[in-house]
Amino acid sequence: MWMTEIPPFVPFFIGALLALVTRGKLRGAIMVVIPIVSAIHLWMVPEGVHLQIAFFDYQLSPYRVDKLSLIFGYVFHIAALIGIVYSLHLRDTLQQVAALLYSGSALGAVFAGDLLTLFIFWELLAFTSVFLILARRTQRSYAAGMRYLIVQVLSGVILLAGALFYAHENNTLEFGYIGLDGIAGWLILLAFGIKCAFPFLHNWLTDAYPEATVTGTVFLASFSTKVGVYALARAYPGTELLIYIGATMACFPIFLAVIENDLRRVLTYSLVNQVGYMVVGIGIGTALAVNGAAAHAFAHIIYKGLLLMSMGAVLHMTGKINGSDLGGLYKTMPKTTLLCIVGAASISAFPLFSGFVAKSMVMSAVLKEGYDWIWLILLFAAAGVFHHAGIKIPYFAFFAHDSGIRVSDPPKNMLFAMAIGATLCIAIGIYPQALYSLLPYDTGYNPYDATHVLAQTQLLLFSALAFVWLNLRGMYPPELPSTNLDFDWTYRRALPNVLQRVFSVIWRVDGALRAAFILKLTTCLTYVAGKNDRLSGLLSRNFPLGSMVMWVVVVLTTYLLLSFIQ
Amino acid sequence: MKDEKKYLFDDPKNIKRVLHILYACCILLFLLDFVINRHIYHSWENLWGFYPIYGFVGCVLLVIVATWMRTFLMRDEDYYDKPQSTELNDNKGASHVDD
Numbered sequence: 001m002w003m004t005e006i007p008p009f010v011p012f013f014i015g016a017l018l019a020l021v022t023r024g025k026l027r028g029a030i031m032v033v034i035p036i037v038s039a040i041h042l043w044m045v046p047e048g049v050h051l052q053i054a055f056f057d058y059q060l061s062p063y064r065v066d067k068l069s070l071i072f073g074y075v076f077h078i079a080a081l082i083g084i085v086y087s088l089h090l091r092d093t094l095q096q097v098a099a100l101l102y103s104g105s106a107l108g109a110v111f112a113g114d115l116l117t118l119f120i121f122w123e124l125l126a127f128t129s130v131f132l133i134l135a136r137r138t139q140r141s142y143a144a145g146m147r148y149l150i151v152q153v154l155s156g157v158i159l160l161a162g163a164l165f166y167a168h169e170n171n172t173l174e175f176g177y178i179g180l181d182g183i184a185g186w187l188i189l190l191a192f193g194i195k196c197a198f199p200f201l202h203n204w205l206t207d208a209y210p211e212a213t214v215t216g217t218v219f220l221a222s223f224s225t226k227v228g229v230y231a232l233a234r235a236y237p238g239t240e241l242l243i244y245i246g247a248t249m250a251c252f253p254i255f256l257a258v259i260e261n262d263l264r265r266v267l268t269y270s271l272v273n274q275v276g277y278m279v280v281g282i283g284i285g286t287a288l289a290v291n292g293a294a295a296h297a298f299a300h301i302i303y304k305g306l307l308l309m310s311m312g313a314v315l316h317m318t319g320k321i322n323g324s325d326l327g328g329l330y331k332t333m334p335k336t337t338l339l340c341i342v343g344a345a346s347i348s349a350f351p352l353f354s355g356f357v358a359k360s361m362v363m364s365a366v367l368k369e370g371y372d373w374i375w376l377i378l379l380f381a382a383a384g385v386f387h388h389a390g391i392k393i394p395y396f397a398f399f400a401h402d403s404g405i406r407v408s409d410p411p412k413n414m415l416f417a418m419a420i421g422a423t424l425c426i427a428i429g430i431y432p433q434a435l436y437s438l439l440p441y442d443t444g445y446n447p448y449d450a451t452h453v454l455a456q457t458q459l460l461l462f463s464a465l466a467f468v469w470l471n472l473r474g475m476y477p478p479e480l481p482s483t484n485l486d487f488d489w490t491y492r493r494a495l496p497n498v499l500q501r502v503f504s505v506i507w508r509v510d511g512a513l514r515a516a517f518i519l520k521l522t523t524c525l526t527y528v529a530g531k532n533d534r535l536s537g538l539l540s541r542n543f544p545l546g547s548m549v550m551w552v553v554v555v556l557t558t559y560l561l562l563s564f565i566q
Numbered sequence: 567m568k569d570e571k572k573y574l575f576d577d578p579k580n581i582k583r584v585l586h587i588l589y590a591c592c593i594l595l596f597l598l599d600f601v602i603n604r605h606i607y608h609s610w611e612n613l614w615g616f617y618p619i620y621g622f623v624g625c626v627l628l629v630i631v632a633t634w635m636r637t638f639l640m641r642d643e644d645y646y647d648k649p650q651s652t653e654l655n656d657n658k659g660a661s662h663v664d665d
Contacts (some may be wrong), residue, residue, distance in 0.1 A: 140647065258632035259639070331573040367607050375608070383624045399575065448648040451604040458595045465592050466625035468585060477633045483645040484636075492646055 004045050005110055007063040009121070012080070014105025016097045017026075024091075031084045031096065035103070037432050039077040042070070049113055050107060050452075052538055058173045064113030067440040068294065072110040072230045075298045076103065076436060078424070079222035086417035087215035093454060098131035098220050106223035111231050114173040115163035118231070119215035122159055122191075124317040125224055126152030132216030133208050141211040148208035151201075152224075155194035159474030178235040189236060196279060197272045199248045203488035205272060206253075210264040210321075214218060215313040220309050221271060222301045229278045229297050238285025243366075247377045249276030254384035261322045261479050263285030264395055265305065270347065270389040273381060274300050280378065281362040284369050287441035292361030294439055298355035306421035307393060311342035313410035313418070314397055316367055320405070323479035328402030335409045338396040342422040346429070348460055349382060350389030354425045356456060357432035357447045366447070367550055383463040390460075391467050396479055450524055455498075592618070 014035035019027050047070070065073075080103035090096060105128055109121035126149060133145035165184035167173050176325040178185050197205045209220050236242060250273050257269035274296070281293030288293035313336045314329065315321045330337040344354070349355035359382065366375045411414060428435050432447060575581055596618055607614055642648075 072622045098608050127584055133636040186578060255632045258629060261643075331571075332576075364607075372608065372610075376610075380628075381621060383621045384606075384628050387625050387628060449605065450602050451606075454595065454598055454604070455611070455617045458599070460609055461588070461592050461595055462621035463615065463625045464588060466622045466629075468588065470629050475633075476629060479635060480635075480640070481643045483643055484642045485639045485641060562580040 003041070004050050005063070006041070006384055007040050007051065007108065008038050008077075009104040009108035009111075011041070012100050013106065016104065019100055020093065027096065031100065031336045032081070032088070032175070032378050034100065035077050036086065039074070039081075040108075041079055042077065044072055045287060045398045055116070058114070058116070058167065060116055061113030061175065062108075062117040063111050065111060068230070069110045069336045071294050071298060071438045071440070072226065074359060076110065076223065076226075077368070079103075079219075079301050082302075082305055082417050082420050083215065083219045083222065085420065086218055086312075086414055087413045088413040091214060091385075092135060094131055095135045095213060095216060098128050098135070099216070101128040101133065102219055102223060106227050109227045111172060113358075114174055115159075115166060115175050116173050118175055119156060119160050119163055120354050122195075122227075123153065123156040125227060126156060129220055129224060131468065131530050132276050133212040134244050135216060136205035136211060136213045138211075144208045144211035145439040147183055148204050149487075151194060151204040155191045158187055158194070160193035162191055167295070176232065179236070180236070180239060180241070189239075190517075191237070192228050192231045193245075196232060196275055197225055197228075197249070198245055199252065200487050202249070202253075203486055204271050206268045206486060207258075207488050208267060209268045210262050216307050218305050218312060221268075221304050225275050226297050226301060227274060229282070229293065230277065232295050233282045233290055233293055235291055237282055239283055242283030243371060243374055244283075245383075246276045246279030246281075247278060247374045249273065251276070251377055251382035251384075254381060254388055256484060257384075257388035258392070259482075259484055260476055261482055262326055263321050263323055264308065264315070265396055266323075266393060267311060268306055270385055271304060272479075273385055274304065274347070275357060276381070277362050277378065280374065281365060283364050284362075285367055286369065287366035288361055288368070288445060289434075291439040291441050291443055291445070292358065292363075295356040295361055295435055297357040299346070299425075302428075302490065303343045303354055306343035306418055306425060307340065307347060307389065309414065309418045309421065310336050311393070311397065312344060313414050315406040316414070317410055322398075322476050323396035326397050326403050326405070327400040328398070328405070329401075329405060330398040333398065333409050333461050335415055337424045338420070338548075339415070339418040340394050340398065340537050342425055342558050343392045344539060346425040348386035349456060350460060351448070351453045352426070352429045354428035354435075357429060357435065358446045360452060360456070361445055372376060379459065383459055386463045387467060400479075444467055453462050517541060 011034055015030060018030050045065055047065050047067070049061045049064045051061060051089040053060045053062065080099075083099060083103070085442065086098065087099065089407040102125065105121050105124035109118055114119055130145050130149045130152070133141055133148060164186050165182065165187060166178065178188055180186060180189065192203070194201045205225065206456075212220055232242070253269035253272040253276075257266045257273070260266045260269060278293040278296050278300075281291075281296065311321065314326065315335070316534050317333070319327065319330070320326055324523055346355045348355040349359045363375065363378060363382075366378060376432060394456060436445065467476070531551050598654075599615060604611065609644055624657060
């Protein structure tokens with residue numbers, strides 16, 4: 001049937017085109033319908049390669065459907081729908097069109113069956129998403145957006161270079177297991193690593209996402225990093241290096257999250273932390289671990305979206321997002337508070353919430369494969385997530401000291417989008433089999449055994465106890481208006497400073513050299529001129545150089561004319 | 567002030583209540599350790615009160631280290647918005663001027 005040959009990005013791109021030429025309610029309706037129709041369509045598509053194109057000597061397959069791409073495809077549809085509902089109140093063509101194109105690009109990337117198609121959508125992800133940052137229309141967002149774009153495009157260029165090496169080495173462009181066997185493997189891993197926010201490559205995320213618009217951040221947090229996770233899961237399952245990278249990712253952002261003041265930035269740090277779990281799962285590479293990574297990505301997109309939506313609602317209503325300016329909002333934003341707490345419980349992996357059923361698979365796999373220290377690190381990170389995302393976010397926004405701000409709950413569409421997210425968080429937590437049936441492998445995993453539930457609840461509640469204890473003792477770091485340095489300091493401050501110093505030295509030396517040279521030259525010229533002056537004083541005192549040249553020209557011209565006459 | 571409405575946590579009693587519930591849950595969970603027969607995957611889990619202690623100590627350490635990190639990571643809110651350090655601005659004459 002020809003319908004199966006329509007890749008899911010097509011409806012989104014058509015939707016973007018329609019959104020461009022329509023206005024108001026009609027545009028809203030179109031935007032809501034697109035992901036629903038596309039999801040139903042995707043639901044009916046069987047697995048297999050549905051589209052193939054010959055490109056020179058290579059076979060391109062822009063539309064390949066299998067279990068791994070399907071689960072990401074489904075959750076991207078859900079994320080797009082939630083994001084669109086959340087932004088229905090917007091009247092901003094730039095953002096709305098960019099959001100549709102961005103969602104479509106993410107879908108294009110996960111269904112790409114070859115590296116060239118992947119590269120195209122990889123770059124489209126960068127170019128479409130940057131508008132969600134620029135649409136904030138502030139100086140800060142402009143600068144952050146440009147930094148974001150540079151890093152993302154760089155990632156794409158590295159991917160292309162890797163793909164070319166790969167094609168040369170293997171004589172195919174098919175996107176499957178790659179591994180770290182050649183230069184192509186390392187280049188492609190680096191490209192994926194940038195998208196996944198590996199340590200030291202993560203600053204584009206924590207820098208740009210909090211500067212995006214209220215609704216833009218919700219889209220941004222759903223797609224780019226998860227496309228990276230999907231690509232890693234396909235190309236590098238079982239690569240041991242990833243276990244250590246992932247554990248680092250899970251660990252270090254929580255320290256920065258505890259002291260960060262911008263609550264949306266806190267969430268971006270926890271985004272890096274959560275992606276760390278997925279990367280560990282992929283690094284282990286067993287069926288259970290890859291399942292865990294995919295399930296975690298699925299659950300994470302929804303609860304992270306929910307948390308960012310609740311913080312977006314706070315920003316939308318109060319115009320503030322710093323923990324130091326907020327507090328006591330539960331009084332007038334009870335619904336948002338409740339929905340935020342559902343998201344917080346999910347990310348903290350409380351039993352009966354979605355994080356629990358997903359994260360525990362990765363943890364079990366780590367323990368099963370005997371990575372004891374990694375398991376301890378992840379356990380620490382799990383307590384840390386609860387601390388900064390589970391407690392800190394709701395506590396400083398909605399409780400803590402009363403900021404005196406009295407704003408109502410956000411518009412209905414925002415609340416409704418959050419309610420969809422919250423419902424899914426709880427539904428997945430209560431009935432995980434629905435999610436598990438979508439996973440790439442069948443492992444018969446059951447998260448709800450008494451030991452596991454007890455262990456996790458103990459871990460979390462005693463973390464909460466630690467928070468209470470620290471707060472009562474006055475040892476908890478207060479929210480302070482501040483910027484915390486991170487690795488981006490190197491390229492935002494250190495490198496420009498060093499370059500400026502180096503260049504200022506270079507210009508100074510250059511200036512001194514020029515001056516010295518000019519001085520020497522002048523001395524030489526004066527010397528020669530002096531000699532010449534004395535010489536010409538003898539021969540040509542009454543014949544200035546100019547007139548001599550003119551007479552030479554006259555003589556030569558005459559000579560030339562004479563030659564013509566002959 | 568018109569906004570004299572009392573909200574849930576304006577009353578310190580309610581905060582106390584929430585905290586007491588938390589304490590009670592913690593004690594209960596700690597005791598459950600002795601009641602429920604665990605399947606142990608790792609010898610560390612056999613340690614007495616492993617998860618509660620790990621969670622508590624982990625979080626306290628996390629906060630202490632993070633607070634310490636503030637001493638060298640924290641800058642003004644507009645740190646990146648400001649022009650570069652003044653020392654460099656004094657050197658403006660040294661910057662490149664094409665002549």
